[in-house]
Amino acid sequence: MEDAPRPITQDSLHAIYVERSIRELQRAVQEEEDVLAELRRGVAGAAPLTSATASLSIMATAYEAAARSDPFLPFADSVLPALLAMRKTHGVMAESETYLGGEGSKSSPALGEVQKWLAMDKARLEDQRSLQVALEERIVALQSGLEARGTMTAEEKRQEALDKLRTKKSDYDRDTAALLKSLKQFIQGRLGPMLAAEELGGPVVGGMVDVQTDDLASGFSSQGKLRKPPSGDKAGKNGKDRNEDRRQRRIDEIWGPRASAGEDGEDDEEEDRSNWDEATAAAVEMQELTEELLNAQAGAGGDSSAAYVTIARESAAARFLVRSKVAHFHPRDATKLRLIDFGRELDD
Numbered sequence: 001m002e003d004a005p006r007p008i009t010q011d012s013l014h015a016i017y018v019e020r021s022i023r024e025l026q027r028a029v030q031e032e033e034d035v036l037a038e039l040r041r042g043v044a045g046a047a048p049l050t051s052a053t054a055s056l057s058i059m060a061t062a063y064e065a066a067a068r069s070d071p072f073l074p075f076a077d078s079v080l081p082a083l084l085a086m087r088k089t090h091g092v093m094a095e096s097e098t099y100l101g102g103e104g105s106k107s108s109p110a111l112g113e114v115q116k117w118l119a120m121d122k123a124r125l126e127d128q129r130s131l132q133v134a135l136e137e138r139i140v141a142l143q144s145g146l147e148a149r150g151t152m153t154a155e156e157k158r159q160e161a162l163d164k165l166r167t168k169k170s171d172y173d174r175d176t177a178a179l180l181k182s183l184k185q186f187i188q189g190r191l192g193p194m195l196a197a198e199e200l201g202g203p204v205v206g207g208m209v210d211v212q213t214d215d216l217a218s219g220f221s222s223q224g225k226l227r228k229p230p231s232g233d234k235a236g237k238n239g240k241d242r243n244e245d246r247r248q249r250r251i252d253e254i255w256g257p258r259a260s261a262g263e264d265g266e267d268d269e270e271e272d273r274s275n276w277d278e279a280t281a282a283a284v285e286m287q288e289l290t291e292e293l294l295n296a297q298a299g300a301g302g303d304s305s306a307a308y309v310t311i312a313r314e315s316a317a318a319r320f321l322v323r324s325k326v327a328h329f330h331p332r333d334a335t336k337l338r339l340i341d342f343g344r345e346l347d348d
Contacts, residue, residue, distance in 0.1 A: 014079070021078045028072055184287060191320075192283030198316040199254055199282060202226070205320045216278040217247055248276075255281040286317040293327060297339045308336040 074080045152160070193211035198204050202220040219227050292309050300307035308330055311318055318337055321327040330336035 017077050017079050021074065021080050024074060024078065025080070183290070187286050187290075188280075188283045191286060193279040195282035195286060195316045195320065196278035198319075200278065204323075205316065211279075213277055213279045251276065251278060251281050254278075255285055282316065285315060286320075289315075289317050289321070293321075293337065293339045297341070304338070304341065307338040307341070309338065310335055311337050 191205070193213060193216065194205040194208065196216050197208055197211050197220070200216060200219050202208060202224055221227055289311070296309045297307045314334065318327070321337070322329065325340065327337050327339050330338075
């Protein structure tokens with residue numbers, strides 16, 4: 001009794017196809033080698049090419065022959081297409097892992113950079129959407145306001161405009177008061193001692209930033225350096241009183257007797273003269289000068305010639321304003337000073 005034929009399994013069928021594909025490839029390789037050997041034998045006995053035209057003719061003939069020949073196609077059940085597809089897929093996967101910064105990759109992690117760019121683009125998109133929503137809400141509010149104004153009477157419109165002007169004026173007044181307060185604090189705390197030092201023969205404002213009020217009592221030398229205060233008062237209380245009197249007379253000579261009467265210029269019997277020093281007097285002078293200049297500028301009504309104020313002397317305060325490009329002297333009269341109108345052209 002003969003044995004029944006063994007059934008062909010999927011693995012055995014695949015092995016048969018692989019073996020046939022290998023034999024087919026070997027046959028195709030052998031055919032190409034035979035053709036190449038024939039070409040080599042022909043070239044060995046042929047004369048060398050002497051011109052580019054002959055070389056071009058040979059190449060054209062070869063291309064035409066290759067175009068007329070049938071392409072190599074594997075048989076229907078060949079595993080060659082699947083192997084080529086697997087090799088191509090494996091190469092693409094390896095390149096993708098390298099580009100994405102996979103394990104063992106020496107290139108920079110491009111995936112992290114792409115994710116960072118994506119997050120930045122998402123943030124920009126959210127900002128644009130928020131801006132769009134805000135603009136749409138603003139457009140709706142403006143349209144509603146226009147519709148409401150369309151039903152207002154002329155008197156209501158005038159009243160609305162008047163209320164807006166009053167609100168702006170109130171805001172301007174509040175900002176002006178805050179600025180004047182800050183200016184006063186700066187003059188009294190920082191600028192006053194430096195102005196006093198310049199008036200007493202010391203460096204100009206800014207040349208000595210940290211000026212102590214007690215140092216001003218000793219004055220400055222002819223070289224503009226601080227004099228050393230006396231080490232002791234041998235005359236006792238009377239000598240100290242005489243030094244204070246001389247100091248006060250010096251203040252009166254430079255800044256005038258008003259500095260001894262108080263900031264408002266009114267005599268006050270209860271005012272302590274010892275509270276007034278060089279820094280305080282210089283600060284009062286600067287405050288009065290700036291106030292006078294501001295009032296003159298506001299009352300000039302755009303007339304630059306009416307904005308000048310007459311100063312009794314060329315003080316350190318006036319020189320500081322001129323150096324700071326805040327004010328300037330009259331071109332033909334050095335006793336007149338005015339603020340620079342930053343809102344107009346300098347056409348004096």
